[in-house]
Amino acid sequence: MMKTSLRGEDRAPAVPGRFRAAWRAAHTPVPGVSRRTQALALAVPFTVLPAGLWRLPAAFDSGIGIGERLYIVFLSLFSEAVAFTAIGLVARWGEVVPSWVPVLRGRRIPPAAVLVPAALGATALTFLWSVLALATEIMGTTIRGDALPADFPSRVGGWMAVSYYVCYTPLVLWGPLLGVLTVAYGRRRARSERHARTA
Template identity: 35%
Template sequence: MTCRSGSAPIPAPVPVPAAPRWAVRAAHAVALLTLPTGIWRLLLAAGFTAGYTEAGYAAAGLPGWGRAYALGVTLGSELLALLALGLVRPWGVVLPAWIPRLGGRRLPARAVAAAAGVTAVLLACAWTPFALWWALPHPDMTPHGALVVGLLYLPLVAWGPLLGALALSYRRRTSAYGRPAGLSGGPGVPRSG
């Protein structure tokens, strides 16, 4: 129990249980899903046509501002994918102590789960069409390039569903835990099942 000066003791929060093994594996898979496309975009930014025809490469704007766009999308995708690890790690429940002014604070579980859920839906909408990649013509790419790019982007189809499952697991783990035990009928006591 912890006490504030001059006040009644405040019960300590019940710790959140560890993430299930499947969720830890799924979070690591999400963190790796963006690597193939990230490497491909880095090749584009470095000046390689990487499957595009010369005309397709130029039309994509890659000799100019397209390079900055490719780098930005790669960096943003990698960071977003790495945030999935927070759904299975302690820093996704309580901010690390080394963060100035915020370290040690508990994150609002509902907000974290909602943000992850909304992101999962957006990612599913964005990447699911890549499952149909080979059904569409790609005149700006070489035949071999279109095959390789399709294979590189195909793992991203799983990003939304995996993140959605992680968000549900996170919400379930954190919803019954972390509130002071013994208040109003026993919040803080884990749900059964």
């Protein structure tokens, strides 16, 4: 009985230990990444999180259908997952395929395979959130050019408008931060390529 309980105690921390190891593997920066660059990468998911949390209560609104509910939840989760990929620009899994990926595990990722989608993403996100969303908000129109409805959060006023601006304003930083991280990633990979050739 004593041996069984001890073995059970030994096994208990396995899950937290695995989670901690996975967390470190996902977030630990590779050599050559400055603390500032690491901080910028860790900040990206937090520029998206407030908007996702702000949207989620709408999924429980009694006036919408199941399809809209699922879309709201999916959009929030998908946006956060896309934002998390910014951490790959400073972590090992952005340079080498992780061990849990079948067939490709352990293979070096060509810099262009990361730089091209990251640069396109940074450009699109900057245009969408830092330019287009800001311009339409100032002009009081939707992206399509229609007038904002009276029940739009920024038009309602009060706490609804305050919470909307507080939660959506950080999205303005998403594209520019991703752009800075993309440039830093490209420079770091170019340096490592040069070092590999000279070695």
